[in-house]
Amino acid sequence: MDELELLKKDWKKQDANFPKLSYNEIYKMIHKKSSSIVKWIFIICIAELFFWSAINLFVPEKYLEIYEKFNLKTFLYITQGLHYFVILVFIYLFYKNYKSISVIDNTNLLMQKIIKTRKTVNYYVYYNITLYVLLSIVVNIIMFSNPETLIEALNPDNKAIDDDKFFNIMLIAQVIALFVVLGLLWGYYRIIYGILLKRLNRNFKELETLND
Amino acid sequence: MNKELEHKFISEFQEHQKIIHKVCRIYTNNQESHNDLFQEITIQLWKAYPKFRGDSKLSTWMYRIGLNTAITLYRKSKRTIKTQDFDTVLHRIKSTDYDNTEEEQLNLMYKAIHQLSDIDKGLIFLYLEDKNYREISETLGISEVNARVKMNRIKTRLKTILNP
Numbered sequence: 001m002d003e004l005e006l007l008k009k010d011w012k013k014q015d016a017n018f019p020k021l022s023y024n025e026i027y028k029m030i031h032k033k034s035s036s037i038v039k040w041i042f043i044i045c046i047a048e049l050f051f052w053s054a055i056n057l058f059v060p061e062k063y064l065e066i067y068e069k070f071n072l073k074t075f076l077y078i079t080q081g082l083h084y085f086v087i088l089v090f091i092y093l094f095y096k097n098y099k100s101i102s103v104i105d106n107t108n109l110l111m112q113k114i115i116k117t118r119k120t121v122n123y124y125v126y127y128n129i130t131l132y133v134l135l136s137i138v139v140n141i142i143m144f145s146n147p148e149t150l151i152e153a154l155n156p157d158n159k160a161i162d163d164d165k166f167f168n169i170m171l172i173a174q175v176i177a178l179f180v181v182l183g184l185l186w187g188y189y190r191i192i193y194g195i196l197l198k199r200l201n202r203n204f205k206e207l208e209t210l211n212d
Numbered sequence: 213m214n215k216e217l218e219h220k221f222i223s224e225f226q227e228h229q230k231i232i233h234k235v236c237r238i239y240t241n242n243q244e245s246h247n248d249l250f251q252e253i254t255i256q257l258w259k260a261y262p263k264f265r266g267d268s269k270l271s272t273w274m275y276r277i278g279l280n281t282a283i284t285l286y287r288k289s290k291r292t293i294k295t296q297d298f299d300t301v302l303h304r305i306k307s308t309d310y311d312n313t314e315e316e317q318l319n320l321m322y323k324a325i326h327q328l329s330d331i332d333k334g335l336i337f338l339y340l341e342d343k344n345y346r347e348i349s350e351t352l353g354i355s356e357v358n359a360r361v362k363m364n365r366i367k368t369r370l371k372t373i374l375n376p
Binding site: 003006007008010018019021023026027032033034036108111202206211 | 221223226230233254256259279342354371374
């Protein structure tokens with residue numbers, strides 16, 4: 001007999017061997033919590049949306065005083081206003097994509113929607129990083145083109161310091177901080193993708209190659 | 213969600229629960245993972261049940277959600293204790309129905325299936341359930357032609373494993 005036919009015959013026989021769950025067992029089961037990746041993605045995404053919008057609130061007052069000296073306060077307030085508007089747009093897009101995920105869709109479509117939801121939040125994170133990098137560049141350029149004000153702002157007691165050394169240290173410290181932050185983010189995404197999305201991405205790729 | 217709906221769901225689910233056992237049979241190879249996946253599929257079915265309109269058969273709908281959960285939504289539990297694999301303790305009836313060669317062939321066949329990718333497992337599962345290519349393509353979201361091509365490849369692969 002053909003092996004596959006043999007398998008099919010055997011496959012049909014196993015029906016009787018499966019345990020039959022009782023009404024109560026099923027009742028208990030449907031009241032348990034799901035641990036699906038969609039749920040995890042939702043939790044992580046909400047945490048990220050919150051984290052990046054809250055990070056602004058932790059800028060110490062002292063910094064604002066420094067920015068004021070460079071007449072940057074208005075500029076920063078306008079940027080912040082725009083920033084919150086963009087955050088709202090992202091939250092709306094995330095919610096819309098998340099709501100469209102349906103387990104009744106075909107496998108391909110379901111995967112596409114999950115990936116799209118996750119991507120919305122990725123773009124949100126990219127947007128934030130770009131914004132912070134751009135803002136630091138702009139603020140740095142303005143500060144460094146007014147060295148006297150900068151020294152005055154950062155050294156109010158007027159301690160004796162070497163100006164060149166001071167600027168060098170300040171620049172190097174900022175570059176190091178940037179790389180540390182980017183490194184941490186890279187590590188974080190490696191872990192998140194490694195745990196949650198590796199299997200999904202692999203399966204999606206396989207379906208995609210099939211449809212090519 | 214109201215009690216009436218819950219009651220209706222559980223009664224209907226009870227009738228068709230073997231579909232879910234079979235999905236678990238293809239995607240897991242020990243009892244604990246089987247139970248874990250079974251639970252997740254049941255939860256997903258229940259969550260989706262209020263949207264079930266009855267315009268398709270409940271069983272068709274269960275196949276789809278079962279496979280979607282196994283392929284996409286399910287996260288393998290980390291706390292899985294290594295229990296004896298199904299390959300040695302099969303749900304199948306080990307009976308006089310098969311001679312030794314057939315028994316061995318089936319063992320090899322199940323082992324080979326467990327080595328397939330998640331998508332391939334889905335295809336072979338629907339094939340074993342006598343689904344036609346239209347249903348297979350609609351469930352997985354690939355074209356009928358591609359489903360056919362892919363299925364032939366899997367069949368050849370399984371045969372090569374059995375007859376090296």
